[in-house]
Amino acid sequence: MTNPATRTLVDPNLTIRPDRTLIRAHARSERFLLVEVVAPTVAPDPSRRRAPVNLAFVLDRSGSMGGQNKLGLAKQAVVEAVHRLEAEDRFSVVAYDNELDVVIPATVAAPGERRRTADRLAGLDARGSTNLHGGWLTGCEQVASSLTPDGVNRVLLLTDGLANVGVTDHDELQRLAGTLRDRGITTSTFGVGTDFDETLLQGMADSGGGHFYFIGDVAQMRDHITSEVGETLEIVARDVVLELVLPDGVRVEALSPFRVEHRAGIARVHLGDMVSGQVLSVVLRVTFDFGEVGREIGVAARIADRDGAFAASTPAVAPITVAWRYADHGANDTQPRDRDVDRVVARLFAERARQEAVQLNRQGRFDEAGKLLDGVRRRVASYAGSDPELQRIAAELRDERPSYAAAMPEYARKRAYYDASTYLRSRSPDGQSQKRV
Amino acid sequence: MPDDPYTIADLARLAGVTPRTVRYYVAQGLLPSPEAAGPGTRYSAGHLARLRLIRHLQREHLPLAEIRNRLASLGDEEVRGLVGEGGETRVPAAPAQTLAYVQDLMARTGVQSRVSAAHEAAAPYQARYEPLVPDAFPTRAAPGDPVTPTPASTPWTAEPRPLPPDRSTWERHTLNPDVELHIRRPLDRRTNKRVDQLIRIARELFDDEG
Numbered sequence: 129m130t131n132p133a134t135r136t137l138v139d140p141n142l143t144i145r146p147d148r149t150l151i152r153a154h155a156r157s158e159r160f161l162l163v164e165v166v167a168p169t170v171a172p173d174p175s176r177r178r179a180p181v182n183l184a185f186v187l188d189r190s191g192s193m194g195g196q197n198k199l200g201l202a203k204q205a206v207v208e209a210v211h212r213l214e215a216e217d218r219f220s221v222v223a224y225d226n227e228l229d230v231v232i233p234a235t236v237a238a239p240g241e242r243r244r245t246a247d248r249l250a251g252l253d254a255r256g257s258t259n260l261h262g263g264w265l266t267g268c269e270q271v272a273s274s275l276t277p278d279g280v281n282r283v284l285l286l287t288d289g290l291a292n293v294g295v296t297d298h299d300e301l302q303r304l305a306g307t308l309r310d311r312g313i314t315t316s317t318f319g320v321g322t323d324f325d326e327t328l329l330q331g332m333a334d335s336g337g338g339h340f341y342f343i344g345d346v347a348q349m350r351d352h353i354t355s356e357v358g359e360t361l362e363i364v365a366r367d368v369v370l371e372l373v374l375p376d377g378v379r380v381e382a383l384s385p386f387r388v389e390h391r392a393g394i395a396r397v398h399l400g401d402m403v404s405g406q407v408l409s410v411v412l413r414v415t416f417d418f419g420e421v422g423r424e425i426g427v428a429a430r431i432a433d434r435d436g437a438f439a440a441s442t443p444a445v446a447p448i449t450v451a452w453r454y455a456d457h458g459a460n461d462t463q464p465r466d467r468d469v470d471r472v473v474a475r476l477f478a479e480r481a482r483q484e485a486v487q488l489n490r491q492g493r494f495d496e497a498g499k500l501l502d503g504v505r506r507r508v509a510s511y512a513g514s515d516p517e518l519q520r521i522a523a524e525l526r527d528e529r530p531s532y533a534a535a536m537p538e539y540a541r542k543r544a545y546y547d548a549s550t551y552l553r554s555r556s557p558d559g560q561s562q563k564r565v
Numbered sequence: 566m567p568d569d570p571y572t573i574a575d576l577a578r579l580a581g582v583t584p585r586t587v588r589y590y591v592a593q594g595l596l597p598s599p600e601a602a603g604p605g606t607r608y609s610a611g612h613l614a615r616l617r618l619i620r621h622l623q624r625e626h627l628p629l630a631e632i633r634n635r636l637a638s639l640g641d642e643e644v645r646g647l648v649g650e651g652g653e654t655r656v657p658a659a660p661a662q663t664l665a666y667v668q669d670l671m672a673r674t675g676v677q678s679r680v681s682a683a684h685e686a687a688a689p690y691q692a693r694y695e696p697l698v699p700d701a702f703p704t705r706a707a708p709g710d711p712v713t714p715t716p717a718s719t720p721w722t723a724e725p726r727p728l729p730p731d732r733s734t735w736e737r738h739t740l741n742p743d744v745e746l747h748i749r750r751p752l753d754r755r756t757n758k759r760v761d762q763l764i765r766i767a768r769e770l771f772d773d774e775g
Contacts, residue, residue: 230679262676265667272667273680275660295674304670311663 137168137364137441139564142431144448147469150455153421157460160383161450162469163410165431166564167365167402168441180216180279181360182234184267185209185353187252188287188320189223194254196346198320202286203249205353210245212357213237220270221249224263225256226293234274260291261301264315264332271313280360280401281313282338284353288320291328298328305336314338314401316356320346322538326545327487334385337367337400341559342546344539348558355560362403365433370397370410373428377417380427383476384410385552402433405563408554411476419454426451471517474508478521479548485532486545498533501525569600569607576608580616587616589742595619595633611641618644624772629739631665673761675754738764740771 143164151157185206193199210219214237221232232248235241267283275281295301305315315336317329320343333340339359341352372380372395380395382388389396399408419425430447431438438445455463481504488497505525512518531540550559577584587608590596596615599606615636622632636644668678738746746767748760 228676228679233679261674265671265674265676266679268667269664269671269678269680272660272664275663277660294676308663308667311666312660313663313667 135364136171137437138171139166139443140168140431140438140441140445141166142370142429142445142448144429144450145466145469146450146452147466147473148460148463149452150460150463151416151419151425151452152460153419153454153456155418155457157416157452159414159416159452160469160473161412161414161427162466162472163370163397163412163429165368165370165399165402165408165410167368167404167406167408168437169405169564170364177216178361179363180218180276181213181357182218182271182274182276182279182281183209183213183357183360184220184222184234184270184283186222186224186263186267186283186285188225188258188260188263188289189252189254190225190256190258190289191254192288192323193320196321198288198346198349199252199254201346201349202320202353203246203252205350206249207246208350209354209357210237210242212354212361213242215239218274218276220267221245222263222267222270223252224259224266225254226259227256228259228262228266230266230270234270257293258287258289258291259293260285260287261294261296264301268308268313268315275312277312280363280366282360283313283315283336284318284338284356285315285329285332286318286320286353287324287329289323290325298325298331301328302331302335305332309335309337316340318343318349318352318356319542320349322542326542326549330545330549334387339553339555339559340546340549342542342549344543344546352559355558359403359561363401364404365435365437366401367434368399368402368438369432370399371395371430371432372397372412375425375427377419378425378427379415381413382410383413383473383480384554386410403561403563406561407564409472410554411473416452421454421456423454424451425454465511467515467518470511470515471521474512474518474521476552477504478508478525479551481525482528482532483545483548486536486541489532489536490541492535494533494535498529501529501532505529569609569612571608571610571613573606573608576613576616579613580620582616582620583742585742590616590619593629593633595629595636611644614641614644618647628736630737631662631669634665635662672750673757675751675757677751738767740767744771 141164145162147160147162151159187193187199187202187206189199193202206221213219217237218234219232219237220230220234223229223231231252232245264283264285267285271281271283290296291301295304308315313336315332316338317333317336318341319326319329322344326340326342330340339356341356343349343352374380374393374395376393380388382397386400387398389398397410397412399410402408414427416425426449428447428449431445481500485497485500488494488500502525505522508518508525509522512522536544546559547557550557554562556562571579573584573587577587580587587596591598596612596619599608599612601607618636619632622635623629627635639647664680668680670676671678736748736750738748740746746764751757752760
């Protein structure tokens with residue numbers, strides 16, 4: 129995975145489309161960019177080995193995990209996931225309640241070790257409270273103890289409850305996840321049932337460079353865990369970054385939930401790890417100051433990753449320049465719009481509003497939740513024109529309004545939040561990365 | 566070298582420290598010794614880059630011992646590469662440094678380390694802190710010494726677990742060249758919380774000074 133010279137990488141892609149190409153000469157303008165990044169595909173070659181992975185499975189064994197055989201299913205899922213590993217990989221299993229147990233210390237995934245996993249997990253049962261922080265850090269330590277600099281080092285943190293022992297502050301846990309990511313350990317999270325906090329788990333996964341999975345139905349536990357493990361095995365490019373060179377007076381922010389770093393006229397959008405052939409859509413908001421009519425202004429964009437996979441692919445991805453031209457109000461108001469970009473932007477605003485409405489709903493602020501959806505609906509309707517897709521986005525917001533404006537069952541809240549989360553991150557409704565067809 | 570551009574005063578001014586701090590870092594092995602001693606001593610651009618990196622890492626609350634470990638593995642070119650124009654730095658984490666970092670987080674929040682001594686021995690760097698303290702200072706309990714178990718008042722240990730003797734280490738925080746704080750880790754949760762607060766307040770106090 130990390131040595132591009134030994135693999136054949138083909139067909140990466142980068143496209144950038146602006147919603148409009150004229151900007152206002154006598155007022156500030158706001159424009160959107162739809163960026164699509166396609167990770168290179170690894171050409172099949174059985175003689176090449178993928179890079180090793182180093183995974184810690186961190187399982188919640190608090191009392192509630194005994195219900196619906198949640199812990200039993202989680203153990204089964206781990207056993208199955210471990211069987212997908214190969215002798216170069218490493219894994220460990222940590223269980224946490226108020227106590228922390230390293231059930232299987234970081235070990236090489238040799239066939240014998242893989243077979244013994246089920247036996248070693250047999251004695252694990254549910255009890256106690258939830259020291260999520262301690263369990264997570266203990267998993268991080270296992271991964272760190274056998275860190276594979278060229279591979280994927282990831283903690284898979286599973287919980288069905290609220291962190292109530294150890295560090296429980298959300299901001300602090302997210303900050304820690306970010307510092308660990310900078311040091312090579314990524315974190316993915318799995319929330320089971322309806323009693324966990326999705327904003328914490330999504331936040332830890334975002335800062336931690338991993339993924340968050342909502343397991344609403346315990347029967348899906350296996351699918352989600354094995355799919356995340358499968359994804360770590362397919363990563364072709366780690367720490368993918370979209371770099372934008374900005375002229376003076378031009379600012380960029382991401383509407384999609386990716387971290388943007390600004391530095392001396394360059395904005396770097398951190399897209400995380402990408403698997404072979406993965407497609408990622410990112411929407412950026414660009415704001416412009418005034419300028420003389422007729423003047424052109426451009427943003428240069430390129431894509432890079434820690435493993436140099438994009439650079440080593442054939443054909444290589446060329447840098448792209450997007451240009452806008454200053455024009456008077458009349459020309460601005462009558463310019464054509466790229467409807468594909470409008471649709472994605474509208475959908476993004478709708479999904480963000482749904483997530484916010486879920487939080488308001490949970491706080492009992494039903495009226496505000498309803499008004500929030502109304503606001504976005506009106507904005508979308510104002511530029512929908514005769515476009516059926518945009519009209520549909522507005523109609524859905526109108527139809528869903530009543531359910532957000534009255535107490536929602538917790539499952540519905542979590543489902544709505546997660547559906548929005550996965551869309552915003554270009555993932556399928558069940559949390560998997562989307563690939564080029 | 567005599568051609569080197571900076572006097573100690575220049576160097577200190579450019580890095581925003583006092584000359585005394587520069588001498589202290591040299592004495593502690595964080596900065597290489599200048600070529601010649603005395604009033605005419607000159608420092609190189611490499612010294613400046615290194616000094617800036619040290620200050621940056623200190624702002625991230627890394628103990629001097631870990632800073633020294635990181636710098637030891639970097640050549641001048643790499644140091645310069647890390648001290649960007651914007652003063653922003655990113656130090657590539659060596660595996661052992663990541664382990665040390667995680668174990669530091671665990672120690673700070675009272676989570677017991679579970680990585681066996683065999684693992685630690687395999688790491689190229691000592692994973693736990695090797696504080697830079699004078700020889701006479703009792704850095705850690707000798708293997709046979711009696712060890713006080715951590716109090717069991719914390720909610721995550723059902724039973725007090727005596728810590729293995731080699732797990733107790735002194736951690737040193739240098740607040741300025743003349744003031745240090747020594748803490749024996751691990752601590753129980755209550756004390757740990759207070760100590761964290763103390764360090765935060767102390768850092769603010771001394772950082773303001775410059």
